[in-house]
Amino acid sequence: MPPTSTSDPATAAGTPSGAPNANPARMLLGVIVGATVLVIVMLCAFALPAVNGGPHGVPLGVAGPPQATAAIQTRLPADAWDVRVYPDPQSLQNAIKQREVLGGLAVGADGVTVYTAGAGGQQVTAAITALGTGMATQQQLKATVKDLVPFPVDDPRGAGFTAAALPMIIGGVMPAILLLRLFPGHANLRRRLAGVIAFALIAGASVAAVLQYGFGSLNGNYWLTALGLSLGMAALAIPFLALESLFGMPGLGLGAAVMILLGNPLSGMAGPYWLPSGWATLGQLLPPGASGSLVRANAFFDGTGAGTPALILGAWVLVGLLAILIADRRAARGSRTAAAAAA
Template sequence: MSTVSVPPAPTPWRRIMAIGVGLAAIVAVVVLAFSWPSTTAKVQDLPLSISGPAAQVSQVEKALDASAPGSFSFVSADDRGDAVAQIKDRTTYGAVVLGDSPEVLTSSAASTITNQLLTSIAPKLQAQLTQAAHAAGVPATQVVEVKLTDVVPLASTDPRGSGLTAAAFPLTLGGMLGGLAASLLIVGAWRRVAAVSAYVVVAGLALGGILQGWFGVLQGNYFVNAAAITLTLLAISATIVGVTSLVGRIGSLVGPVVFLLIANPISSATQPLQFLPQPWGQVGQWFPPGAGNTLLRDLSYFPDAGTVFPWLVVAGWSALGVALALIGHFRQGIKVDLVQEQLPAAEARHSHPAHSTEPAHDRHPAHVA
């Protein structure tokens, strides 16, 4: 006897429309998240050291404000050495040194965007100082030379800084990959934590070897850089695992939503955090993508910069993820214990029903003499 297969019922039109609208909304959110920072960013509040005679400093600051209103935030420096120190500890992105030997100091390792901006200042400053010198009686044939110096240049293996910038997104994606894979493929909170721990250690060493040993993108100590990569990956993946262990598989959405759509666009990997609408530039540094990118840049090129904050950020997110996994583990254990406690009682009621519907004489038959 043959069986006739019944074709599945067609999808209701209402559901089709809901799916279409939902997918369109998701695409719109993704486009908005990734395009918003670049379309709203502008040159503003860039920290710039300036040193020299008070009269010259005042004139130059007014001239820079007039040519680019709101673009710079001026930081006073005692002399050229102090200005260089401020650049190297990442207080500023560059400097203008006035006096007998005027000079513009830049730092391509801090940002290629700001390096180009500060480089364009040199000819304007030279014209301004030359004009002032002529007004003070200096012969018109003499020109005030303004020297241009890149204090912290990029490595020859990454002269445009594109490799360091491009490394930011794979770190976010790599952390999400480990967290999602462990959350969806592995059962048990501690097993998930163990899996991502092994993953990030191996991935950190491998990515460090590729970015530093192969491509030459990273500079400095290989093992310190690998540790920074490892902790950044762990901060993202452990958080995904922790939330998933606590609330279930829906918690895995924390990766795409929090880290990809929110944290990554405001990580300031491609531009100074000051250029983003505030306070989002600062907010981005409290998330693993932003802190991890800043940490790798500072470890590679700015050994004098303070790195305590980004280390604490990635370590804090890692600890949060493990803590959430621990809470989820114990909550799951309590649920299992409750079920196990209820099973014997349920089995007893099934074997010896306390309230039977049978008549009494059927349950306790009388003895016949």
């Protein structure tokens, strides 16, 4: 009698023994559902801030006769406009340049003068302009619009500056992945960290050069802007490297997803006061939003308002470095334990 075959049908068919048989229909359904959920999440992340966009607590200065300023304060909704009264138009202009307010209305005998700071946010600037010209039309007065802090002539809408958030996020992920491929393992952790820091310095200087001298999108001191961009790059790349060191590639992927799905749409590159207050605050606490605010302050307002975003970015760098130190100590301790067990 021939011997009875004991081979597993799954093995004979090419499936490893002990592995569950794959169900093609179930796999296809999982891919479709997962991709659909991802699309919906991305849609919500990018569309909801735009749908709910509008003035939220925008600091607005007014100057003129007490009766006129009081009427403006009463008329404007408090949740949309934070109206502040100044004694004269010159004080109002100084407040705009010092970023105390984002724009203002000066009411005089010759009409209404609308003061804006275009570089402080295009959407808010448009809203203040529409508000001032609309009020002048209703009162049958002449409206004059003056942009005190405009974007450069080569990029009057600030398109280059506004579009910089997503490239910075991608630029923070890429070096971490490439350095992991080139220098894998715990022994190369410090080498990867040195590479990330060098990348941040070089990339920050390069991006600043392209935006300022290539596109004409930035003004101000180039080196100060470049240092701000380098700090922003480091605040992205170092935490990404720390997440990989602690949790592997899933940690790096999660960090990248958070920055793309939350950091980018909430960065407020077009003006943080156009986002709902809670979302705007969250966006400014994330590296893309803080980096955008730092570049805005350095490039257009002579550094006014740069302190807070610089501290936020510095905190991200410090937390990333501490996490990398923890990962380094943990891996070194594991290596000593393995060596002792082998001995």
